[in-house]
Amino acid sequence: MSVEPDEAMVCTAMGDILNRIGDKWSVMVVGRLKGGTMRFSELRRAIDGVSQRMLTLTLRNLERDGLVTRTVYPEIPPRVEYALTELGQTLTGPIGALWDWAAEHQDAISQSRTSYDRAQMMAHEPIRRRA
Amino acid sequence: MSVEPDEAMVCTAMGDILNRIGDKWSVMVVGRLKGGTMRFSELRRAIDGVSQRMLTLTLRNLERDGLVTRTVYPEIPPRVEYALTELGQTLTGPIGALWDWAAEHQDAISQSRTSYDRAQMMAHEPIRRRA
DNA sequence: CAGGATCCAAATAGATACTG
DNA sequence: CAGTATCTATTTGGATCCTG
Numbered sequence: 001m002s003v004e005p006d007e008a009m010v011c012t013a014m015g016d017i018l019n020r021i022g023d024k025w026s027v028m029v030v031g032r033l034k035g036g037t038m039r040f041s042e043l044r045r046a047i048d049g050v051s052q053r054m055l056t057l058t059l060r061n062l063e064r065d066g067l068v069t070r071t072v073y074p075e076i077p078p079r080v081e082y083a084l085t086e087l088g089q090t091l092t093g094p095i096g097a098l099w100d101w102a103a104e105h106q107d108a109i110s111q112s113r114t115s116y117d118r119a120q121m122m123a124h125e126p127i128r129r130r131a
Numbered sequence: 132m133s134v135e136p137d138e139a140m141v142c143t144a145m146g147d148i149l150n151r152i153g154d155k156w157s158v159m160v161v162g163r164l165k166g167g168t169m170r171f172s173e174l175r176r177a178i179d180g181v182s183q184r185m186l187t188l189t190l191r192n193l194e195r196d197g198l199v200t201r202t203v204y205p206e207i208p209p210r211v212e213y214a215l216t217e218l219g220q221t222l223t224g225p226i227g228a229l230w231d232w233a234a235e236h237q238d239a240i241s242q243s244r245t246s247y248d249r250a251q252m253m254a255h256e257p258i259r260r261r262a
Numbered sequence: 263c264a265g266g267a268t269c270c271a272a273a274t275a276g277a278t279a280c281t282g
Numbered sequence: 283c284a285g286t287a288t289c290t291a292t293t294t295g296g297a298t299c300c301t302g
Contacts, residue, residue: 015155017233017240022153024146040264051296066243077263087239094232097225102148108218109148112197171284182276208283
């Protein structure tokens with residue numbers, strides 16, 4: 001299962017895909033839909049911070065990529081339900097791994113950031129004797 | 132290993148981390164450094180399409196997050212080597228999983244995109260009888 | 263309810279020129 | 283060689299208004 005084909009081709013296509021599946025909102029949506037079908041407004045409320053526009057765009061892209069299905073019920077008021085496709089389901093594995101990694105190491109990362117920033121400060125505001 | 136703590140907090144911190152590790156160039160760099168230490172210009176050539184500025188920024192961020200080390204050799208001409216830290220090494224697992232997923236399903240995705248786009252065309256340029 | 267359309271502010275990326 | 287600094291072009295995202 002190694003990945004070694006033609007470098008350039010893979011990298012551009014891959015960057016393309018990674019941009020989508022590594023996207024913040026996409027990850028959130030997939031994470032949410034993992035639990036089952038959801039309506040637009042449910043997702044909007046569940047995902048905290050997402051704007052209507054971004055949620056719409058994210059869902060459209062995921063649909064376009066074949067990762068989620070969009071089902072419109074011709075009622076009034078309208079109801080639209082989103083769910084993961086089989087392909088989308090297979091993504092929850094890798095995404096979950098990344099998620100777990102982030103959860104596990106977020107403390108280490110934020111500590112690293114703090115000390116890095118402190119070191120930068122030192123380098124730029126060097127001498128400061130007394131006040 | 133499940134992840135269920137306070138939703139909002141986790142999501143914002145997580146989105147932050149995911150933006151970094153899901154970033155196109157970061158993934159490329161980590162993928163490259165997996166094979167061992169590399170110099171700046173080696174990375175630049177290896178990563179096809181990355182600008183000098185983006186590579187610099189990416190490497191700085193990865194360094195700040197404690198994922199790569201930056202070693203400067205005070206020579207002329209200067210030599211700078213980058214390598215994964217232990218923390219960085221642990222990322223290669225999840226990243227690899229994502230990479231493999233993308234490699235495995237990129238055909239399905241691009242097909243899905245094509246048919247989605249074709250369907251969109253149909254919907255917007257509906258009737259077109261003869262020429 | 264579930265968006266589409268529009269406007270605008272901010273973040274981001276590329277190209278270019280310069281430096282120790 | 284390995285950057286930094288700067289300028290600009292493009293992308294992105296939020297806010298707002300409107301509709302079936």
